[in-house]
Amino acid sequence: MxxxxxxxxxxxxxxxxxxxxxxxxxxxxxxxxxxxxxxxxxxxxxxxxxxxxxxxxxxxxxxxxxxxxxxxxDQGATRQWRALAERKLPELDDVIRQTRYLRDAVAGCLACGCMNFNDCELLTGDPVTEA
CATH class of the missing domain: 1.10.1660.10 (Multidrug-efflux Transporter Regulator; Chain: A; Domain 2)
Structure with a gap:
């Protein structure tokens, strides 16, 4: 070895x-x-x-x-892995949804072209920027 x-x-x-x-x-x-x-x-x-x-x-x-x-x-590893993976899949799906949202937001900002966060129409109605 x-x-x-x-x-x-x-x-x-x-x-x-x-x-x-x-x-x-x-x-x-x-x-x-x-x-x-x-x-x-x-x-x-x-x-x-x-x-x-x-x-x-x-x-x-x-x-x-x-x-x-x-x-x-041990023999329980396959069952344990399956149970853990089944619990983890919804979490991963949520991460994918969030990442797609962020990607689309960045692409939208680039397409807007204003490059001014204070006046950007894309941010109007965004609860984060209006807080």
Whole structure:
């Protein structure tokens, strides 16, 4: 089995070594092997880091991710993942709706061309600007 030092693993993952130490302290990564005062992880740990980062981008908390990783070895993992994903989908749909609204607002502002927030007709009736 090939082991990778923390600096190399961090570089390959696009993270800082402190992030790996943090993930390890939360139980998201297995405890690193120590050799000559250096933390070493199996090279396959990079795949686990990719899963953690993908899950974070999808809106899962680190606690949720840890629960999924902890249960991944047992038979309940599939059911747990499905339940968590079903709860998370409406949240993601809401984020998508909000992002589309913001995108359309920015596009509208660019199309308006006035570039003056005080006089912009697009902002008339906006509860945020009238507060």
């Amino acid at each position: 090939r082991y990778v030092a923390i600096g190399e693993l961090a570089r390959q993952a696009g993270l800082r070594p402190s992030a790996l130490r943090y993930y390890e302290s939360l139980g998201l990564l297995p405890t690193a092997r120590r050799e000559g005062g250096r933390r070493l992880w199996p090279a396959a740990t990079l795949r686990r880091i990719a899963l953690i980062r993908m899950s974070q981008r999808a809106g899962f908390t680190l606690a949720e991710i840890r629960g999924l990783l902890d249960s991944s070895a």
